[in-house]
Structures are given as structure tokens and as C-alpha cells.
Amino acid sequence: MEIPYTVSNRPDTGLWNAKIGIWLFLASEVMLFGGLFSAYIFLRIDAPPGMWPHGLLNVPVGTMNTAILIMSSVTVVLAWASLKMRKYNAYWWYMLATITCGVIFLTVKLAYEWPQKFDHFGIYIKPEALGKYEQYLGNAYAAEKGLPPRLEITGHLHNRAAQNDPNIKEYEVALDPLNADPTNPEMDRPHFWPRSATEKIATIEKEDVQYATMFLPRHSAYFASYFTITGLHGLHVLGGVLVFIYMWLPVSKRLYQQNPEHLANRVEVSGLFWHFVDLVWIFVFPLFYLL
């Protein structure tokens, strides 16, 4: 039995079925991501001073990934237009370019950006012990300058066993530039150009620590939001790439030979999904990386 209205318009809706379907699906996606973005905004507005990290993400890498996604939206539209003009070879190459862009985006995210965070350590100091670590926090200087209080010491954890071994009484951390030189005016603002941890090691006693963890979702509401939204977005990118791979394989050539308009319509609905996913990133990038 043939599925009706894959190419011709359904009389009551005036559209072919898949197009109605994809827009209903995208409407539900708007609600999903809208809820998450709202949660992020309210968490940020409500965060106490000094408790919302800023400038921890790699802006140049995020910018590159944004450019890659914009490029992929262009190539998917060109793939669709090629099918409309019955140029299968051009379609094949544009689709390959789209898949490549999606794979590069995911690779950068999963093999570079996320692991960098998993490798970073943050220690929130108990309020009564803040003075003991003034040399790393520079709160007197921050107060003088009208900056928010600094409650956290960050860097690379040297003695990783200290995380789970109760017999180890202190953390040894190779400090980030801010904590290595907290009274340097250059550290007054977040740095969006990547800066690696310094050679300066701080020893922080566990009894002075309120909370210590790697930069994982449990670190803070900021990282919980970051990993949830970018993770969900990454799953959407993966889904899109898998669909594109299916439509790029020889099975699509057979469909093209039987009914080219049907394949063009399939590419159009998957292209609409891809555009939505890219549009979500257009909001993720400034919210998380820039502001």
C-alpha cells in the first residue's frame, strides 16, 4: 500500500503530510528548548553575587562551531535546490558537505570542548576560611574595585586521588591565571581568549572547602544548564547527521530514480529540522559564550 500525500498536497490541509508533521514536531521542540532557555535565564538572574561563573568557555572555538553550523545550513539548502533542479551529483556533494559539517561540530564538542571542562577543577571555599586563601582570591582588592566576591579557586587538580580518598587531607591545584595573580587589573574581567593554567600550585585543606568538583553538571547551575542544553542540542545534531547519511547513501539514488520529488520533499523536511537545530545554536552561542 502506498503512503498517500508524500508528494501531492492533501486537499484539507493544502500541504503534503510530512510538512505538516515536521512543523508540529518543531512546535514541540520550540517548547522544549524554550523551557530550558527560560530556566537558564531565571537561574542566572537569581544567582547570588560571585556564584555564576563567567568567561569559562572557549569563545574562538565556539565561534568556529557557529560558523560551521551556519555553513551546513547553506549546504543543505543547496542540496535541496539541486534535487529540485534534478542535479543528483550536485545534491550528493552538498549533502556530503552538510554531513561533514555536522560531524566536525560534534567532534569539536565531544572531543575538545567537553573534555576540557571535565579536566578542570573548582573549589568553593567556606565563608569563614576565605581570609586564609586571600592570596588566591584577592577579595579585598575585588571589594575595593567594586567587583563581585571571589568564592572559588579553579585550576588543574594535581593529586586527583584526593577527590575520593578521605585520608588525603588537601587538594593540590595548578592555579588558573585569576587565582595565581588575583590583584592583577588584567584579571578584573573574564578573558574570552583561552588562557591555560599556571605553574603556581596552591594547597587547599579539605576542612576549608565547602564544595569541590570537576567542571561537571554538579559543579553549578551554570554547568548543569550548559551540559543539558548543549548535550540536548548535540543529540539533535547527531539525529540530523544520521538522517542525512541515510539520504546520502545509495538507497536515496534508487528513490531519486523512482520519484525525485519524493526525495526532494524528504530532504526539505530534514532540512527544516536542521535549520531549527542551527537556529537553537544561534541562541545558545551568545547566551553561554558571550554574555
Place this chain on the structure above:
Amino acid sequence: MSLKAFHIVFIIFSTLLALGTGVWCLWVNLVEGAPIYIAGAIASFVVAIVLMVYGFWFYRKMKRLGIIT
């Protein structure tokens, strides 16, 4: 809405993002005094112009080819 129309909407948002990133780079340069951000601002504004030109080209091309659904 067709893919063509959604693509134009997407290019408009991308252009706004490029312009916003350029303004952000200028602001960071003001507070940090790092000249590298001037280069970032110029690159962002150039990308915004390229996206605008592409958007017009795409619209006219689709119209000319009659690929409007």
C-alpha cells in the same frame, strides 16, 4: 513555511548574531583593551555583510528558478 523561507529567516538571525558578536568584540576591547578583539569585530562585521549579500542572492536565485513551495 517552506525550507526556502525558513532559510531566509535563518540567514537574518545569523546576520544579527554576526552583528551582535561584532558589537560584543568592540565592548570587550573597550574594557580589556585587547586589540585582538578589534580584528574579531572587523571579521564579524565582514561576515554579517557576506551573509546579507548571500541572503539577497539566495532570494533572487530561488525566485528566478521558481523553486518556491
